[in-house]
Amino acid sequence: MPVSDPFRAALAAxxxxxxxxxMGSAxxxxxxxxxTPPEAWLLAPDGAAAVGAVHLGHAEAGARLVLSATFGASPVRLADGPAAGRVVDVCAAAVAAARAAVPTGVLVAGDIGPSGVLLAPYGDLEPAAARASFAAQAAALAAAGVDxxxxxxxxxxxxxRAAVEGARDGAPGLPVVATLTFERGRTLFGDRPEQAAxxxxxxxxxxxxANCGNGFEAVLEVLPGLAAGAPGLPLVxxxxxxxxxxxxxxxxxxxxxxxxxxAYARRAVDLGAAIVGGCCGTTAAHVAAIAAAIARR
Ligand SMILES: [Zn+2]
Structure with a gap:
């Protein structure tokens, strides 16, 4: 991995x-x-314009890193919907919308959400199949030019793990960030932050x-555990x-x-977070508050 990639350079600063x-609630x-899933709406001009407007609002509010609107753009997750089989088209449209909206220098991350299907042994999706699905999405995002x-x-x-391994398979040169959702200190499947990290x-x-979940506290409370499990690794x-x-x-x-x-952003930085943003329900006004709070830290 070259030290000069723009994401690692931003972290190293x-x-x-x-x-x-x-993105979704916006x-x-x-x-x-x-x-209609956002990934399908993206393929229509009004949907792509809406996605670009959300990105622009976040960048104008001070975000230096935005996630492409590709949360559900894995082959497995798209399979039952109106954009089935269109992984490459969706990823290309999403990354183009983000790049067109945000100023040069704002990082565009290729977003990869869950498959929407339980992995074996709880469900029917074998880990190797999940990994292959994520690899296809990662390759499409890399081809579209994410950072x-x-x-x-x-x-x-x-x-x-399947998603990170798939990302490596599909886009060997790109840095990969991974965040999980925790409630009361554990994931839905019982993973503790230390073991996950x-x-x-x-x-x-x-x-x-950590991301999403039942609000700021649910993320803040796992940051020390994540830090303990992966000393020195940047926290999100x-x-x-x-x-x-x-x-x-x-x-x-x-x-x-x-x-x-x-207040959440200040506490997150004090707990060692290197990247702070919002998830569901956070608007450009929340992003502006986060960016301003971080700038003073
Ligand atoms: Zn969320």
């Missing part, structure tokens, strides 16, 4: 990097048609962390804007304010 906020706010790959929202360490560090990830915090609530019309709402996000 030693300043915390503000990352972006939510697209819903911008008119994502009900039942790094970003495995996220993993509830199962085994799937996170240790296992992912052994696979050579460039940074490890990308929390949801509080515990999601369902409104009267069935809509999902996120209660945390930008001031809450600023």
């Amino acid at each position: 030693g300043r915390p990097i503000p990352a972006d906020g939510a 697209l819903i706010a911008r008119g994502l048609p009900l039942g 790094l790959l970003w495995v996220e929202t993993m509830a199962d360490l085994a799937e996170a 240790e296992a992912l560090a052994a696979l050579g990830v460039a940074a490890v962390g 915090a990308k929390a949801n804007a509080g515990r999601p609530e369902v409104g009267p019309g069935g809509e999902v709402r996120y209660p945390a304010t930008p001031a809450d996000a600023a």
